[in-house]
Every structure is written in structure tokens, then in C-alpha cells.
Amino acid sequence: MSAGGSTRVAAGGLIDRDRRLGFSFDGRGYVGCAGDTLASALLANGVALIGRSFKYHRPRGILTAGAEEPNALVTLGEGARAAPNTRATTVELHDGLVARSQNRFPSLRWDVMSAASCFSPLLRAGFYYKTFMWPAGFWEKVYEPLIRRAAGLGRASGLNDPDHYDAAYAHCDVLIIGAGPAGLMAAIAAGQTGARVLLCEQDFVLGGTLNAETLRVGDGSAMQWVTRCASAMRDLDNVTVMTRTVVFAGYDGRSYAAVEGLTDHHDAAPGCVRQRLWRIVAAQTIVATGSVERPIGFGNNDRPGVMLASAVRTYLHRFGVRAGERACIFTTTDSGWRCALDLAASGGQVAAVIDARPRVSERLLQAARQRDVPFYLDTQVRGVTGHQHVRRVYLDGPGAIRRLDVDLLAVSGGWNPLLALTSHLGHRPKWEPAISAFVPDALPPALRVAGSVTGQPELHGCLTQGAQAGRDAAEAAGFGRSSVMAPPVQEEDCTAAPLWRSRRARRKVFVDPQNDVTDSDVELAHAEGLRSLEHFKRYTTHGMATDQGKTSGIIGQALFAQCLGQPLAAVGVPIARPPVVPVAIGVIAGSHRGRDYRPTRRTAGHAWAQSQGAQFVEAGEWLRAQWFPQAADRDWFASVARETAAVRRTAGVCDVSTLGKIDLQGSDAGEFLDRIYINTFSTLPVGKARYGVMLREDGFVLDDGTTARLAEHHYLMTTTTANAGRVMQHLQFCHQVLWPTLDVQLTSVTEHWAQYAVAGPRAREVLERLVDEPGRIRHEAFPFLSATTLTVNGGLPARLFRISFSGELGYELAVPARQGQVMLEAIAKAGREYGLIPYGTEALSTLRIEKGHVAGNEINGHTTARDLGLGRMMSSKKDFIGAVLARRPALVDPHRPALVGLQPVRPADRLRGGAHLLRPGVALTPQADEGYVTSVAFSPAMQSWIGLGLLRNGPQRHGESIRVWDPVRSGDFEARIGPPIFVDPSGQRVHG
Amino acid sequence: MRIHCPFCGERDAQEFITLGQATGSRPDPASADAPEAFHDYLHLRDNPRGASTEHWYHAAGCRSWLRVTRDTVTHQVTATELVAR
Numbered sequence A: 001m002s003a004g005g006s007t008r009v010a011a012g013g014l015i016d017r018d019r020r021l022g023f024s025f026d027g028r029g030y031v032g033c034a035g036d037t038l039a040s041a042l043l044a045n046g047v048a049l050i051g052r053s054f055k056y057h058r059p060r061g062i063l064t065a066g067a068e069e070p071n072a073l074v075t076l077g078e079g080a081r082a083a084p085n086t087r088a089t090t091v092e093l094h095d096g097l098v099a100r101s102q103n104r105f106p107s108l109r110w111d112v113m114s115a116a117s118c119f120s121p122l123l124r125a126g127f128y129y130k131t132f133m134w135p136a137g138f139w140e141k142v143y144e145p146l147i148r149r150a151a152g153l154g155r156a157s158g159l160n161d162p163d164h165y166d167a168a169y170a171h172c173d174v175l176i177i178g179a180g181p182a183g184l185m186a187a188i189a190a191g192q193t194g195a196r197v198l199l200c201e202q203d204f205v206l207g208g209t210l211n212a213e214t215l216r217v218g219d220g221s222a223m224q225w226v227t228r229c230a231s232a233m234r235d236l237d238n239v240t241v242m243t244r245t246v247v248f249a250g251y252d253g254r255s256y257a258a259v260e261g262l263t264d265h266h267d268a269a270p271g272c273v274r275q276r277l278w279r280i281v282a283a284q285t286i287v288a289t290g291s292v293e294r295p296i297g298f299g300n301n302d303r304p305g306v307m308l309a310s311a312v313r314t315y316l317h318r319f320g321v322r323a324g325e326r327a328c329i330f331t332t333t334d335s336g337w338r339c340a341l342d343l344a345a346s347g348g349q350v351a352a353v354i355d356a357r358p359r360v361s362e363r364l365l366q367a368a369r370q371r372d373v374p375f376y377l378d379t380q381v382r383g384v385t386g387h388q389h390v391r392r393v394y395l396d397g398p399g400a401i402r403r404l405d406v407d408l409l410a411v412s413g414g415w416n417p418l419l420a421l422t423s424h425l426g427h428r429p430k431w432e433p434a435i436s437a438f439v440p441d442a443l444p445p446a447l448r449v450a451g452s453v454t455g456q457p458e459l460h461g462c463l464t465q466g467a468q469a470g471r472d473a474a475e476a477a478g479f480g481r482s483s484v485m486a487p488p489v490q491e492e493d494c495t496a497a498p499l500w501r502s503r504r505a506r507r508k509v510f511v512d513p514q515n516d517v518t519d520s521d522v523e524l525a526h527a528e529g530l531r532s533l534e535h536f537k538r539y540t541t542h543g544m545a546t547d548q549g550k551t552s553g554i555i556g557q558a559l560f561a562q563c564l565g566q567p568l569a570a571v572g573v574p575i576a577r578p579p580v581v582p583v584a585i586g587v588i589a590g591s592h593r594g595r596d597y598r599p600t601r602r603t604a605g606h607a608w609a610q611s612q613g614a615q616f617v618e619a620g621e622w623l624r625a626q627w628f629p630q631a632a633d634r635d636w637f638a639s640v641a642r643e644t645a646a647v648r649r650t651a652g653v654c655d656v657s658t659l660g661k662i663d664l665q666g667s668d669a670g671e672f673l674d675r676i677y678i679n680t681f682s683t684l685p686v687g688k689a690r691y692g693v694m695l696r697e698d699g700f701v702l703d704d705g706t707t708a709r710l711a712e713h714h715y716l717m718t719t720t721t722a723n724a725g726r727v728m729q730h731l732q733f734c735h736q737v738l739w740p741t742l743d744v745q746l747t748s749v750t751e752h753w754a755q756y757a758v759a760g761p762r763a764r765e766v767l768e769r770l771v772d773e774p775g776r777i778r779h780e781a782f783p784f785l786s787a788t789t790l791t792v793n794g795g796l797p798a799r800l801f802r803i804s805f806s807g808e809l810g811y812e813l814a815v816p817a818r819q820g821q822v823m824l825e826a827i828a829k830a831g832r833e834y835g836l837i838p839y840g841t842e843a844l845s846t847l848r849i850e851k852g853h854v855a856g857n858e859i860n861g862h863t864t865a866r867d868l869g870l871g872r873m874m875s876s877k878k879d880f881i882g883a884v885l886a887r888r889p890a891l892v893d894p895h896r897p898a899l900v901g902l903q904p905v906r907p908a909d910r911l912r913g914g915a916h917l918l919r920p921g922v923a924l925t926p927q928a929d930e931g932y933v934t935s936v937a938f939s940p941a942m943q944s945w946i947g948l949g950l951l952r953n954g955p956q957r958h959g960e961s962i963r964v965w966d967p968v969r970s971g972d973f974e975a976r977i978g979p980p981i982f983v984d985p986s987g988q989r990v991h992g
Numbered sequence B: 001m002r003i004h005c006p007f008c009g010e011r012d013a014q015e016f017i018t019l020g021q022a023t024g025s026r027p028d029p030a031s032a033d034a035p036e037a038f039h040d041y042l043h044l045r046d047n048p049r050g051a052s053t054e055h056w057y058h059a060a061g062c063r064s065w066l067r068v069t070r071d072t073v074t075h076q077v078t079a080t081e082l083v084a085r
Helices: A038-044 A112-123 A138-150 A181-191 A208-212 A222-234 A309-317 A334-345 A362-370 A459-476 A519-527 A533-540 A553-564 A585-589 A606-611 A636-649 A669-676 A724-738 A763-768 A817-834 A841-851 B034-043
Strands: A016-025 A028-034 A073-076 A083-087 A097-100 A164-177 A197-200 A239-242 A245-251 A255-261 A273-287 A291-293 A306-308 A326-331 A349-355 A380-385 A392-396 A403-405 A408-412 A415-417 A430-432 A437-439 A447-449 A510-512 A615-619 A622-627 A651-655 A660-665 A688-695 A701-711 A714-719 A745-748 A753-759 A787-792 A796-801 A810-816 A836-838 A897-904 A916-918 A929-939 A944-952 A961-966 A971-978 B002-005 B009-012 B017-021 B051-057 B065-071 B077-082
Touching: A016 A038, A028 A038, A164 A181, A164 A459, A164 A585, A181 A197, A181 A208, A181 A222, A181 A239, A181 A273, A181 A459, A197 A245, A197 A273, A208 A222, A208 A309, A222 A239, A245 A273, A273 A459, A273 A585, A291 A309, A306 A309, A309 A326, A309 A334, A309 A408, A326 A334, A326 A380, A334 A349, A334 A362, A334 A408, A349 A403, A415 A437, A447 A459, A510 A519, A510 A553, A519 A533, A519 A553, A533 A553, A606 A817, A622 A636, A622 A651, A622 A841, A636 A651, A636 A836, A636 A841, A636 A929, A651 A763, A651 A817, A651 A841, A660 A669, A660 A724, A669 A714, A669 A724, A701 A724, A701 A787, A701 A796, A714 A724, A724 A745, A724 B051, A724 B065, A753 A763, A753 A817, A763 A810, A763 A817, A796 A817, A810 A817, A817 A836, A841 A929, A841 A944, A897 A929, A897 A961, B002 B065, B002 B077
Parallel strands: A016 A097, A164 A197, A164 A273, A197 A239, A273 A447, A306 A408, A326 A349, A326 A408, A651 A836
Antiparallel strands: A016 A028, A073 A083, A073 A097, A245 A255, A255 A273, A291 A415, A380 A392, A392 A403, A430 A437, A615 A622, A651 A753, A660 A714, A660 A745, A688 A701, A701 A714, A753 A810, A787 A796, A796 A810, A897 A944, A897 A971, A916 A929, A916 A961, A929 A944, A961 A971, B002 B009, B017 B051, B051 B065, B065 B077
16 A cells, blocks of 8 residues: 555554454555554554645655644544544544545545645745736636645534533642653652642553653663552542643643543544533643654655654554664664664664764664664765655765665654743743753743753653652642652663754755745745744744644754854744644633523523513523514514504513612612712602613713612612623722722622513503502502502512503512512413503514613713703712713713604605714715614504614704615615604603 | 632632723812813823732622732732722
8 A cells, every 4th residue: 555664563562452443544444453543553554645735735644653743634533523634643543433634636645736846936935925926816716716725734624513512620739731751750749748639641641752661660661660650640539630631721820721532532422522621720830741852854854754763662662563664763862773773673674873973872882783783973864765655765974875775764853842831921941052952941930840841851850850840849839748759760871963954955855844844945034034033934834833843843943043144042932822732623612602602591481481472582691582473463573563552552561570680778879879870869769760870980871770769778770681780890890999988788689580561551450450459559659650569469579660661651560580480470361351462672672762762772882861862860969970071072062963753754764773864965975974873663653664863963953854874775765853752742651 | 810809719810800900099070170180080091011900890709899919911910909998
């Protein structure tokens, strides 16, 4: 199948050769083992060609054995569950796994777009700024669609994500990120003190690089030591180990975000939670994320068969896979030599170790001679050839040897600490010359680093640092001093020298294989005048792919620094931002999707409204009945007209429980309300209600509503549904910040009371059937704007307010929310003989527009009390919030648009909200715009559309005509301006 | 970000609503320069680099207004207290 000679070796590794798992790649079936990743299983099957590259469609294989993989990206799963750009190196193999290669047509091996490589001069860095520019119209129609189709990696399914995602919080004393040598050691040390330890590991096994380690740790193998640590942690109740959990971001306040994979590694039943988002709050944190090996720049360094030496060792030791039949190792590190020795020890052929360094420790040379591994010092790899896989390596050195025929080139160019988590809060790393890499410098509060992330190259050093960090973190979190010490480890060679690019490298040298950025792109960016690393990065897209340049990013930066003639230490690194690894957007959204984006609130009478066939509408978080269709209604329009007319003729009931209700008690409650409202409430008699308007401090209207005085020191305020929370916040601010000495207590009681408006000429008769003492609500005993507590339905405590939004005789009856449904049923039953019907928010709105009552359309944050015709309510005898700034000249300008009523000259013309108001006959210019329509309704009483609007000099223009122009919905007709009241202008009905 | 509510303990910043910098007390509405004083009180804020004292409202908690001293560079909260004591 492939030119790769990778095979499974007979024994060893953390795989179960007896548990065979079937999977498919590009439609072809393969078999792997339990414990495999998709990458190791593909290698075990000799598959080396995994995908095609982003821009040039070059063949790509497997470079790494971890999350830093730039090349081996596949689409995992099918249909709506397809996850594009998944790194094969991190995918845990399960039976039935389906994966596909990406960005190829018609097939991975025969990809027609690979011809793009021939046009590569046209596709260089910043090509979209320069090429394909002419003719101008071609970009949008021709070039961009073509390039978009050719470039890119996997495709999103375009379907709704059917999976479930969860979110959870975790709190701990010591958070340890990474369960490699340092992380494990830290967890053992901190755990021993009793501190709550949370150890997060992105892999599905613990141990990190220890799973590819041949050094002895303590008195056994490295893997045995990992097993012992795992069982020691199981014995400690205070230590929680989370595998498949990647901590992807660090935030202020010692908070971290992590994603835990739950079902991606097996065939889960539908409905299971796929991933969980963790917000972790840690008193102390230890970042033990380790480091990744970096490659070296040489020609065709992206060819399948070129692999990091550490990955070769991981596949060999952890997965029992030898990544090639005949290997060459190109290294500038001592660890590269250990790769060669391990391959040779496993029975593999090692053609040569190529070390760019002139001198290497005698111990390594001795070991190589013992294994019959040839080596060439002071020698470099210029490049490799091979159509879809490495076949030949070209050398450049003092010796006579110029080429080697191999199928695996293991590369080791040094180690890059994985320090992103230490810099998410803006802390910059520093250059460490000893390892030629950037290491953490200043650290966020309560955060420590341990292990190779610090630049520590030796295993024993990493273990020692881990133990130290674990002890220190537990102590800093308030626990005792742990006595745990690191186990002894065999001595090792671990020197390294930097080599970014071979001195006579052939073309092309990829410095960012995932985004197809080459060394010549770096030089081009510099030649075109880019001098800042951040600009260079954006121009070339270097390091901006999903791998964020974890492996070779530093090579591009080093070459750019060379162009600048500056040391890399001075040029620095780009700022690392979350997430550390790609995170599915679904897990961030969690359950907050679609209907579940926010909670749905239902009133106590919801079920009753449903039983009456109500159509519901969202009002903020609430669901409110919009209208109640009846069989005879032609459409919703007819339903609304019928409900409106019934309230004017007989009676209706409407659920108004969603209005905000705030209970105010205290000896200064009246005084407090006087400072909140523009009108006065301290003089309101007990048992009375009053309409009130409150302003923001800048003089504009904040909200309105009715407030009743239930007792000497007890008021009940109502707010609009939309502003309930905001008004509460405002009142709390005024009380706690502005006037803390006032004796008043504020309690939100919105949810405590179910409230029903009963309105219409027969409303009182209906209520008399319900109230236990009907005599108390006779007209004389309970006139308009009365408020009282009483009992209904034989002893049910209730509050009754004689208030009206409809202009009819009206009441609002409040009962404890739990009794809402019962009350609503009782009202409907009592009202049947009086012709009472339920009405929804549409009829409610029509009734209030007929009466010119303002609502959210008019109280829109831009209107003053004067604009709304409520200016006379503003007391001049007292201070209140907004009083001073409401007197600003611009806010008292008599020409300001103010509230008017509008009625089309021809009744058939339909008014629409938002339509512009202009003087008839004038040119349609923005300057001629005199106002706009705010609310509209079809009035059964007027048999016409009616509306409210805000119009310049409106109150002085009653009787005039105005042009109503609605360019969006093609409305253009004349309307008559009048007072904002259409029904019962003298207001007799409310007193009926 | 985490904020220590003196009433509820340390909580996630998502539970709070901020009103921005805590300015001086509400001006005297009867004074001659009341319009200017109110304008300054309402609209003028410093934009410090470093310590900033702000009003935060524990909306999803005890509904207390807090005076929070926060470093605008590091987001480190150095002090929190109830405004009304």
C-alpha cells in the first residue's frame, strides 16, 4: 500500500496484542490493538501517507506522536459527527473507528491538486495581497472560490452537532498539568500532605515520555515506576487523576479551563456526553507540560518518513511499532543517538547516525560501535527524495558518503518547552542559551513550573523538580511539608546544539508544514520590509495553524532573526494565546445552544394557557400567551381583534405575572421612592396605587409601572417585564451606594406572586364571584387606584389592585404563585356567564395603544418624560434620580420629537413600526426626517390601523397631516396627527 | 477572574456586574453648578494603569454592591468591601 516499511514488533509496549480493533481509513479496513492511537495503528499497518498539505497538496505523513502533530490530520467519524482536522497522533483507537484523509481529490495517492506545487511561486507568503488581483472583478467570482476549494484542510460537516456537552467546576489545592515524570512526582509529593490534588493528563495513559524511556527509574523500568505512581495515587483519596483531560487555558484569579474527553475513545450510545468543559479554580498550580522535540530544516523535510526521533522511540517503546525498516538519524542532540540505539536494539536496521556536531560524548560513540551503528559527525542532511515517501537522504559532510537509501529519517534538533500556559496572562518567556530555546521566566501568581518545560534536559532533574514543586505547592496551599523525594535514575547524556537549517539545504524547507510556509517565505517577508515578528507571523501565517508551530515554529522565527541580523533572544517569540490545542466549539457552547441558549421561564398559569390553545411568544426569558386562537378565527389577526373587542365589550383575563415586583419595607420606603420616581409616593395613602416613572441619572426614562402602598411602611412596586432585573439593580445601587442610611429593605418578589389582569365592563361582577367579601370591592368602597389585601376562593390570601392598562374597568389580582393555575381556572369559570375570555399580549398591546399608554417601544432609552407626554408628572419640589440632568437644554428643547397618535387617512393603509414621518411634499432627505412610528395595532374600535409615534413638535401639530414613509416595506401614505388616545378620551370607563 | 464577596466568599466574576470606576458621591442637586457636577459625576472616569476602585454588583448572589480594588494590568483584586457598611 505505502512505501513505508513500518511494522509491529513482536513484543513490548502499552498495547494489548490480543485485543484487536477493526478500523477504517479512507474506506479501507485495518486492524490495530487496544492501546494504539490511530497513528500508531496506521504505522503498524504500514500506512505512512496520511493527508495532503494545506496549499501545495504535498503528501504528508506522521511527524510526531503527540498533540503537537502538524501533518497527520484526518476527519474522524461520519455525517454530522465528522470531526475535521483531528490529529491522528492523539486519537485513541476503538473498534469501528472511521477516519478519512483530507484535502485530496480524487484520492490521497492521486491528488490532481498536487500540481499546485508547480505554481508555488504564485502561492507564496502574502499571495492573496499580490497575485490574482487583475482583473479586479475576478477575485470575488473566480480566484477566491477556486483558491478556497483548493486550499484548506478538513471541511466542517455543515450539519448541527448532535452531541451533548457538559460543563463543570472543580476546586483544588494543587492543580498539576501534565502527568509526565515531573507531574507524577509532584502529585505524589503534594498528595502525601493531604492537599486536594487534581492531576490532568491529556493522554489516555499516564507517564508521558516515561512510556518511551529505557533508563531505569528507582529499582525498575520507567514504565514500572509509572504503574507504581498510579497505584499510589489510587490509594490517596485526596488525589484525583483525570486522563484525556487537556488544560487549554489559564485565566485570571487562578482559574484554568480544561476539556475532558468522555466518549471519543469508544462507540458511545447516543445521548452520552461527548466532552466536558472544566473550569478549575486552584489555590496552587504546577505546570509540568514537558517539551516537544523540534525538527531541522532541510529539503523536503515534510516528506512522509521524516519523523521526530522522540516519536520514533515512542512508537517503538509504547506502541511496539518500528516506524521504518532502514533508518537514518539526523541529530544535533544526544537523545537522537538513543533513538538509533533503541532501533538497533529492537532488531531494526540503522543506516547511520548523522550528527551536525563535530564532537559527541565518547560514551555514545562507544555504544554506537557496540551496536554496529555507523555515524558521521560534522555532517548534515541536505534533503531527502522519494515520490510519496522518503527513499534517499543526501548528506553534506567531510566524509565521502553523499547519500543513503532509507525509508525512515528520524530527526532531532533540540527541545522546545511547552510553556504556553505560563504566558496566557501576558508573561513573556526568556531565551535559555543552554538548550537554545525559550523557557518560562516571570510566572503568574500561584503557578510553578517543573520538569522539561523549564528547559531541564535530564530525567533525574525533572523528577527532582517535580518533587520540589509538589512539596512547595502543598506547603503554599497551607499543608505540611512532604518528605517525598525523587527516585534515583541512571545517568544519561543530554547535550544539544542548535541547528535551524542545514547549511546547504535543498529546496523546499518547510518551517510551518501545516500552513505550508517555507524558508523562502521567511526571506520574502523580510525582503518585503517586515521587521516585527508579529507582522512576519501574520504576513506568512507562520505558526498560525492549529498546531501553533509547536514543533518547527522556532525554526521560522530563528531564520527570520537571521534575516534581521539579530539574535533570536532579542527577537523573542509571539504571544501565546488560548487554546493550547484545538478545542471543539461545541464544548465551549455546552448546553447553551438553540432553545437552551438561556433558561425558559413559564408562569404559574402556563399549563392553563396551553389548555386554552394559546400561542406563546418569548418575552425576555419568559413565555407569554400571545393570543388564544379559536376555531372561528380566520387567522391570528382575527383572534387578536376578537380578544380586544371582548375586553371593551364584556371582560377578559390576561396573565401579567411576568411583570417585575419589588417589595419595599422600612420607615424610609416612601422617601426612597420619592428619590427614585419623578413623582411623589410618600404622600400616597395606604390602600392606594399610583403610576410612577423613573429616570436614569442622565435624565432619560428608565422604566415605569404602578406602585401600591400596602401599609404605612410597606410598598409594592411593579416594573416592566424586560427591566425587572435592571430596576432591582438600580434600586440596590441607590440604596446601598447613594443613600445607605435610609431605612428600606428591597426584595424581589416577582416569582412569589401570580398576577392576573381582569379587565372590561363586567370585570367587577366576575371578581365579586371570587372575592370572599364582595362588599369590599364595590365601586364606592374600592374606587380606581385602590389596592388591598383580601382573601379569595374561600380563604386564599390575595392582593387586589384596581388599575388598568386597557382603559377599561380593570383589576389585577395577585395570589401566591403556587395557586396561580387554580386561580386562573377559577377566574375563567366565574367569568363564563359574563362572556370573559382569555387575552394575550397582542390584545394587551392593542388595548394600550388605543389608550396611548407607553411601553418598551416608547421607553427605548432615547426618550424623556416630556417626550412621552409625562413631563407634568415631574415634581419640581424634590430631588430625584435624573432630575438635574433632565433639565439639560437639549432635553427640554420644545422641538424634540414627542408622543403623538397616528391614524391613516385611508383606513386600509397599514401603519408599520419604524416608518419615517416627514412633512408631505418635501424631498426625502435625512434632514427632512421628523420622527418615526413606535407602536402600531389594528384597532377594532376605530376599524382602522392606529399608531403611536415620536414627532418633532408633535403635541402642537394635532390635526395636521404627515407622510408615513416606510422604504423597507414599501409603505408611503398620509396619516392624521392627533393626541395619543383613540378610545374613551375622557377616561370614564376606568371609573365605571 | 475571582472576586471575594465579603458576604458570599470568593466567587467567579461571572456572578457580578460591573458599573466601572467608583466615583465620588452624588453631587448636591441644589448647588449652583449642579449640571456640571452631575455631568462629571456621571460621565468622567479616570483610566488608570494599575489600581482602580470599581463598583461591582453581586447580581447572581447576595445583590450587594461592592467596592473592588483591581489592578487593570494584572486583573488582580487586592481589596473588596461592601459599599454600605
